[in-house]
Amino acid sequence: MSKLCSSPPSASSSTLLLSVCVLAFFYTTKALVKLPPNETVPAIIVFGDSIVDTGNNNNLKTLIKCNFPPYGKDFQGGIPTGRFCNGKVPSDLLAEELGIKESVPAYMDPTLSPVDLLTGVCFASSGSGYDPLTSKLASVLSLSDQMEYFKEYIAKLKMLVGEDRTNFILAKSIFVVVTGSDDLANTYFDLRVQKLHYDIPAYTDLMANSASDFFKELYGLGARRIAVFSAAPIGCLPSQRTLAGGIERECVxxxxxxxxxxxxxxxxxxxSLSGSLSNSKIVYIDVYNPLLDIIQNPKKYGFEVANKGCCGTGELEVAVLCNKLSPTTCSDDSSYVFWDSYHPTEKTYRTLVSSLIRKYVDKFF
Structure with missing residues (x-):
């Protein structure tokens, strides 16, 4: 915080900067993971889909939203915020582990404060993907849309703390990108829209090329530390088991x-990007294997149920289908790997994030 808040950029902005920095100091939390000496992570900036979306879809004209009960029942105050979970999502937990703040607000949140801008926001939109068609089909924010809002965010930061400090925040923060699973599960397999035009090798090429372009643009705007999460074992998600796993609902x-x-x-x-973009730390985060291990060996991690979600029957309910009228919603979500038919519970996310951050954190420094 001392590097971020020393020597205000101009007399006219000094009072505002001082106020924001004092607030930011009190908003930080104690880091759970140890960073290397003399290193700092001033903010966490998030892009992607429903795994990390903290409420950007709330006011969009889309069915892909969850700002209603029982979503958020274990979040702060039991309030549904637009997180596809019973509680916190990985964006929040990463910020918590790094000692930045307790949760990461959605950039579209109308109550967003200057302190939030300093310590990071979430641009992710549930239902988006690397394939631009994925977000179009869901009527949500594409990665291109998220990038445009990020550019707006940079301009706001510069007005708030000046160009030098903005560049410092961008270079030292950790950018988190979590998307791709919706491209495969929804656009390709469930809706079969792209299956008419591509086989899997060609479609995954499209996804990977789109991803590479996105990261290069992020780098061009000042990002240096980028955590990129892999696609999940989508064939073992409860909804995919129901739709394509046969009568036994096996993993597909x-x-x-x-x-x-x-x-x-x-x-x-x-x-390839890490080798060509100077001073970059673009890190691949394998989520596929640790999540698959939890699904295949739930009792090892303290879970009882891994083939269906807690909400409703747990076999298909997600978004508007998971609501306060859903029958048979479980009473103890801590025994479930999945909250709804597509998204893990906070307990699962905590299990994953805790191990992942300790495995990969040193790669960013």
Whole structure:
């Protein structure tokens, strides 16, 4: 915080900057993970889909939203905020682990404050993907839309703390990108829209190329530390088991193999970018294997149910289908790997984030 808030850029902005920095000091939390000496992460800036969206879809004209009960029942005050979870999502937990703040607000939140801008916001939109068609089909913010809002955010930061400090925040913050699963699960397999035009090798090429372009643009705008999450084992999501797993609702191997193929291409793209973009730390985060292990061995992690979600029957309910009228919603979501038919519970996210951040954090410094 001392580097961020020393020597105001001009007399006219000094009072505002001082006020914001004092507030930011009190808003920070104690880091749970140890950073290398003399290193700092002033903010966390998030892009992607429903795994990390903290409420950007709330006021969009889309069915892909969840700002109603029982979503958020275990969040602060039991309030549904637009997070596809019973509680916190990975964006919040990463900020918590890094000691930045307790939760990451949506950039579209009308109550967003200057302190929030300093310590990071979320641009993610549930239902988006690397394929531009994915967000179009869902009527949500595409990655291009999210990037435009990020540019607006940069302009606001410059007005708030000046260009030098803005550049410092961008260079030292960790950018988190979590998307791709909706491209495969929804656009390709469920809706079959792109299946008419591409086979899986060609479609995963499209996704990986789009991802690479996005990261290059982020880098061009000042991002240096970028955490890129892999696609999940989509064939083992409760909804996909129901739709394509047969009468026994088994994991759908073809879907998982598609995710594995994309992840290999994504990882290769990131390696290439890291080698060509100076001073960049673009890190591939393998979520596929640890999440699959939780699903296949739930009792090892303290779970009882891994093949369906807590909300309703847990087999198809998600978004508007998971609501306060949903029958048979479970009474103890801590025993479930999944909250609804597509998204994990906060407990699952905590299990994942805690191990992932300790495995990968040193790669950003």
């Amino acid at each position: 191997e073809d879907y998982n193999q598609a995710a594995i193929l994309f992840n290999k291409k994504l990882s290769a793209k990131l390696d």
